[in-house]
Amino acid sequence: MTTELRVLRQADWDAWYEMVELAFGGVAEAPEAAALWRGLARFDRSIGAWDGPEVVGTTGAFDFRITVPGGAAVPAAGVTMVGVRPTHRRRGVLRAMMRRQLDDVRAWGEPIAVLTASEPEIYGRFGYGIATHSLRVAVDTTRVRLAVPDGTDGVRLRLSKPDEARDACEAVYARRVAARPGMLERRPGWEALPLLDPAGERAGASPLQCVLAEAGGRVVGYARYAVNPEWTQAGPNGTVLLRDVEALTPEAYAALWRYLCGIDLTSRVVAENRPVDDPLLHLAGDVRRCEPAVRDQLHVRLVDVGAALAARAYRTPLDMVFEVADDFCPWNAGRWRLSGDPKGASCERTEDAADLVLSVRELGAAYLGGVSPASLAAAGRVVEVREGALEEAATAFGGSVAPWLPHGF
Secondary structure (H helix, E strand, C coil): CCCEEEECCHHHHHHHHHHHHHHCCCCCCCHHHHHHHHHHCCHHHCEEEEECCEEEEEEEEEEEEEECCCCCEEEEEEEEEEEECHHHCCCCHHHHHHHHHHHHHHHHCCCEEEEECCCCCCHHHHCCEECCEEEEEEEECCCCCECCCCCHHHCEEEEECCCCCHHHHHHHHHHHHCCCCCCECCCCCHHHHHHCCCHHHCCCCCCCEEEEEEECCEEEEEEEEEEECCEECCEECEEEEEEEEEECCHHHHHHHHHHHHCCCCEEEEEEEEECCCCCHHHHECCHHHHCCEEEECEEEEECCHHHHHHHCCCCCCEEEEEEEECCCCHHHCEEEEEEEECCEEEEEECCCCCCEEEEHHHHHHHCCCCCCHHHHHHCCCEEECCCCHHHHHHHHHCCCCCCCCCCCC
């Protein structure tokens, strides 16, 4: 490969971002979206691959803090805008960028890297494991009835313009972050992402709308959505396109869903990204008519195995040795003794015999508690050396709620 890797400069942004758009189909983003991503981008954490005057590869890394089991917020590199020019595929450009980026992440002292993948099979060879999944629902509101908890009628709902409700919604979101692994602290500037609503990308739907749930004089929940009206010979058949919904109480959550399912002139609510254990599945009387579907979401890579495993808590006490394979980041390879419980953990190198043998990819998949080591073992990707170790690890790594990434990046 003859390309040169260098840190992104302000003057190179337009060419660099055009390369990103080319890699994702060549359709230019709306000016509002392009401006938002330029404002959020970290130029000093972004890399371009250049072949002479031409940008042939791109990747960037946001500086996130992500919730891990136990509620701590851990620094994480949010890998983004990865692309290679079609003329330069299969020439080592992507591998070179991943190599440089993971070296940088290690130097920054961030123990994990995370990404969402356009094609999930790409990143496993670089040590990323699929750690969270997302739920899509399409609720047939003409047939689904909600069994809401007592007290729901005491929640007051109020429509608000999304920008005027931003601070109230962000306050609710901030209180939800520590409760679910995989959620991202909203860093300055990111509060604009949920409000991004280019008119040219609505595909016939309304502008973004917002409803607030209030109880005791304070906002305890919100939903942001659009309505796509449709009329057939039989009458109205519109769709509610749910962008996000969060609440601090079961009553507020149920009230918001009851509202969404009862919007006039609509017959369905579609949500593309909900947790796989969303309470809606228990509120709905006929879950089949919610058409639940699951897909991969957040991919996790442990850049520093010891620091990453020590940064989270564990549901039950454990003390075991992992033998880790990591060809791409060889500083992680070897045996690690993990000792942890619900209060915290330590993880250090050891020469003791291994209890479990696995690759860093499997550790990334299990890291947030949504993928069981036992499930990975059933696929032949984790080997139990000491009898009983697999059950211990599966129990300790698990959590009371499924991990979930609330928005892409």
